[in-house]
Amino acid sequence: MVGAGLVGCLTACYLARRKYEVTLYERRPDPREAAPERGRSINLAISERGIDALRRIGLDETVLKVALPMPGRMMHAPDGTLSFQPYSAGGRRAINSISRSELNRTLLDAALGMPGVRALFEHRLTGLDVDSGRMDFDTPGGPVIRAAPVVLAADGAYSAVRGRLRFLPGFDVSQEYLDYGYKELTIPARDGRFALDPGALHIWPRGKAMMVALPNPDRSFTCTLFWPESGPGSFAELDTARRFEEFFAANYADARALMPDLAGDYAHNPVGHLVTVRARPWHVHGTAGAVVGLLGDAAHAIVPFYGQGANCGFEDCVELDRCLEETGDDFPRALAMYGARRKEHADTIAELALENFVEMRDKVASPSFLLRKRVEHGLERLLPGVYVSRYELVSFSTVPYAEIRRRISRQRGAVVAGALGALAVVAVAARALRRR
Amino acid sequence: MVGAGLVGCLTACYLARRKYEVTLYERRPDPREAAPERGRSINLAISERGIDALRRIGLDETVLKVALPMPGRMMHAPDGTLSFQPYSAGGRRAINSISRSELNRTLLDAALGMPGVRALFEHRLTGLDVDSGRMDFDTPGGPVIRAAPVVLAADGAYSAVRGRLRFLPGFDVSQEYLDYGYKELTIPARDGRFALDPGALHIWPRGKAMMVALPNPDRSFTCTLFWPESGPGSFAELDTARRFEEFFAANYADARALMPDLAGDYAHNPVGHLVTVRARPWHVHGTAGAVVGLLGDAAHAIVPFYGQGANCGFEDCVELDRCLEETGDDFPRALAMYGARRKEHADTIAELALENFVEMRDKVASPSFLLRKRVEHGLERLLPGVYVSRYELVSFSTVPYAEIRRRISRQRGAVVAGALGALAVVAVAARALRRR
Known part of the structure; x- marks a missing residue:
């Protein structure tokens, strides 16, 4: 398994239950020892698809324990007026805010707690022979060569494994950026309390731009500002701390009042980018018997506006498990079946997520x-x-x-x-x- | 200039005329010394756009001297019936058959004949620093490091330079394969004469498949067979020499009779693949002042069914030259202008070329x-x-x-x-x- 992120760890759990030996190779250091990367989180909203995938392997309660339910959206008008829209009739159902790093650690612990699973960190894939399953890694201790009959990749939107597959004839792949960047900001707890209603996903819809805020268990909010890359009101235009702060204070006045360290967040948190990745096929059967498969963002990275990236990736794990069951653990056939079944659904949520951006930043206020x-x-x-x-x-x-x-x-x-x-x-x- | 193929050499000519020093770095050996790669040619059809680009730099006559005019298509029905369709009213105008290697040598000679142009062969790009213009090459004599303030890439559909740009945020790129492969076959001269009418592009339309044949000055024809990759009548199904030959003889009887070495062609010529590549932007302005631009297939590889790949690439050279003229040789601005002007045209011909495949293999016979x-x-x-x-x-x-x-x-x-x-x-x- 290349990648010990959310989907890699959950896949490892499912495979371990099928009695496979799984080695997770991860480019980053062990997240249980390192601090999370600053400003790269985009808090996750786990909803039914993700919970269902966790439930099937007995992890739903562990995860939901550290999550906060959000039964609706709270819109912040420019003048500070608030309006709440439940996500379901009567607000009976909720999506759940959770930090990516928290969820990752939980899933990694779960995977490593199962027999046959181990993880090797600071292993960066530099080469892959699709035919034999040979993998080359750069590690702090020098280059390492490994091989496996089944190489599964859940190494994210910038997947190194997919980067290798693109040289194969017949491998279709595209990456398409949105002309928007994002920056993480923080609303800390006030006197030990939430500064905003923790029972909602907060949105500041501003036409061509928006900000969202999701609650954290420590009573802070993680905010993500989505601004155009260029043009009026863009990161390119507002490229000094002063311009940024003035524009922000003018357009997000109520939030500005809750951000004592806006200057620090501006200076330290990078502008992230939003990419949609499509690929086909999601597996390759090598001539020397090895098989390589893609899961999660490595197969289908989407923009975050429907809160479905991780949920969709978790569904991949369930479908792969189902296909292994149906084929009697025949990996090449199971991977082909999994790809054939999942592809149209991944393509659909990619479109819906792009459409929902317009809804969130523009239409919700109308x-x-x-x-x-x-x-x-x-x-x-x-x-x-x-x-x-x-x-x-x-x-x-x-x-x-x-x-x-x-x-x-x-x-x-x-x-x-x-x-x-x-x-x-x-x-x-x-x-x-x-x-x- | 990375790539000394058709577009690389013609660009070098245009740049040399503007008094630039140009170094062509080419992965392959010197084509004037080496034999052309077998079965990879797909004869070119040079038409007005290509001729116009050559004319502007005084190369049209040199090139057309070794080309054969084809004023129309000759359809071969399964029963051997022939029918001729002129490409223009009265058949007054012609597209021109020329071998890729012949054209490449001509353009390379032209470029190297101009002051300030040199070419380095067997230089494979392995690294590129977009910001500084530093290039790393693998050569038979070991690794070589070079740098240039302007790095232009015309290194083809599988462009190594584009492979580097794809790591930049905001760089959109896609590769999309047709579910068809191609194989080159040969109809040699018969008793020193053309075995078919040399004044036509020959087509064997067969619904889901087709073959084309273009005349060569040595009185042979280069044929290209386009078959599905899988399914009935595909390369995957007809995967032994006997199956291939039987199917071919049954469906292309008149051509079969003219191919004494069909078995040899089948055995030695690989199955090629057909890819459409789209990218955006076509240039990157590095932070340390360097600028990188894409031309030809590196920016917009298309399928060959409109005979426009090289013609479209040559138009890139003309447009870049025009933009340099209009901006007073300001490369960053000229490349931005060139990309903005050419992109929609490249996207359009990519679509037309895909549509024309259906016309050629299916509709032309109706x-x-x-x-x-x-x-x-x-x-x-x-x-x-x-x-x-x-x-x-x-x-x-x-x-x-x-x-x-x-x-x-x-x-x-x-x-x-x-x-x-x-x-x-x-x-x-x-x-x-x-x-x-």
Whole structure:
């Protein structure tokens, strides 16, 4: 397993349960000993898909214990006005804020607690022979050569393994950046308390830009500012501490008041980038019998605006496990089946995540959007289990992503037909009344 | 200049004319000393765009001297029936068959004949520092380090330079393979004569597959067989010499009779792959003042079905030269301007080339296609300079590719409107006649 991040560790758990010996090779130092990288977290929102994957291996309770439920979004208008939108009818369901490093440590502990799993840190993959499964690593102790009949890669959006596969004929791959960067900021606890309502994902929608904030167990909030890379109100334009702070204070006044160390965050936290990666196929069967597979961001990195990156990656683990079960642990066949089943769903959530960025930064603040949400929640109450919004299906079900797109399209057709039918009934009734 | 292929050499000519010192670094051995790679040629068809680029630097006559004009396509039906379609009304215009290696040697000689140009062969790029312009090469004499304030890359579809740029945030790149492979076959001269009409590009359209043949000055034909990678009638299915030959003889009987060494070609010529590469941006301005730019296939590799790969690459050289002129030789600004102008045209020809594969292997054999071509040529004669077919605009003009797409769309609208108008006139006239 190349990569001991979220998906690598969870895959190791699933494989260990199938009695495989698993070695995790990780480029970074042991996260249990090192401090997390500053400003690179983007807090995660674990929702039903991720929880389902954790539940199947008995880890859901351990993880949810250190998570904070967010049953809705809290919008911050430029004048500081707050408005809350539940994610589900009645706000009964919640997505769960958790720090990436916390979750990673939990999953790593779980993996290493299972028989046959070990982890080697500070192993950076520099070479891979797809045919034989030979891997070359750079380590602090010098170069290391390893080999494995099955090489699985969950080494992230900038996957070194995928970087090797791209030289194979027939391997399609694309990387596409959004013209937006992000910067992490912090709202610390105030007098030991949360400075904002911890029961919500906070959003500052600002048209072409936005900020979000997710609560942490230490009662701070991790904020992520999404700004254009260039043009008005961009990181390129606001490129000094003073310009940045002035613009920020003018547009995010209520948050600014809660950020005593804004200058420090600006100076120390890098501007991150947002990339969508698509690849095909997700596995290669080498001529000398080895097989290489991709999971998680290495196969399908997406932008974070639907809170589904880790959830989607965890679904990969479940599907691979299912395919191994169905093929009697025939890895080449299982990986081919896993890729064939998962690809369209990964492509769909990639699109939905890009679309949701527009919704979050722009539409959530509009009256027509708020009205639509109220109508949707009304329909959900009137037709429980029949009418379900896209957000709910993505976040609170395990219906495959591509199915959701088809279902929502049918549902919209039915609602329009129903509305027209209702209108017709009203019109006929009105005419009948008039004739009297 | 990384890459001394077609576009690299022509760019060197243009830069030398602007008084720059140019070093060409080429991975391969000197083509003037080595034999061309077997089975990798795909003969080129040079048409107006390429000729225009050569003409501007005085190389058109030298190149066309070793090329053979093809004024139309010759279709070979499965039963051996031939039918000729001129590419332009009256067959007045021709695309020109030339071997890639021949053209490459001609352009290399031209470049090295200009003051300030030199070439270093067997220099494989292994590293590039975008900021400083430092390049690392592997050579037979060991590693070599060079630096240049301007690094231009015309190192092909699998560009090593582009491979470095992909690590930069904001660099979008995709590679997309067609599910088709190709294999080169040969029809040798018969008793010192061409075995087929040398005044045509020969096509064997076979629905999901096809073969083309282009004439060579030595009176042989270079054939390229395009077959699916897998499924019925694919390279994967027909994977022994016997299966291959039987299937080939059954479906390409007239060509089979002209190929005495089919077995040898099958055994020695590899199956090639067809990739479309898109990238953005095409240049990077390093922090330490260096600038890196991409040209030709390195920026926009396309499939060969419109015969435009080299022609499009040559247009890059002209545009870069124009941008240098307009900016007073300010390389960073010129490269930015060149990329901004060329990108949509490269994207358009990539799409047209993919679409034309379907036309060549499938539609060219259909009666409705033949009728459409006759109507088009009729309109071209009736409305000279007003109605021009897409093929003509692509092959026999220098109208930018994206303009062609817009113009054809307007033209189709006008033809439909005209046809409806004509129909209305006829209908009115018929009614008037009936009333009498």
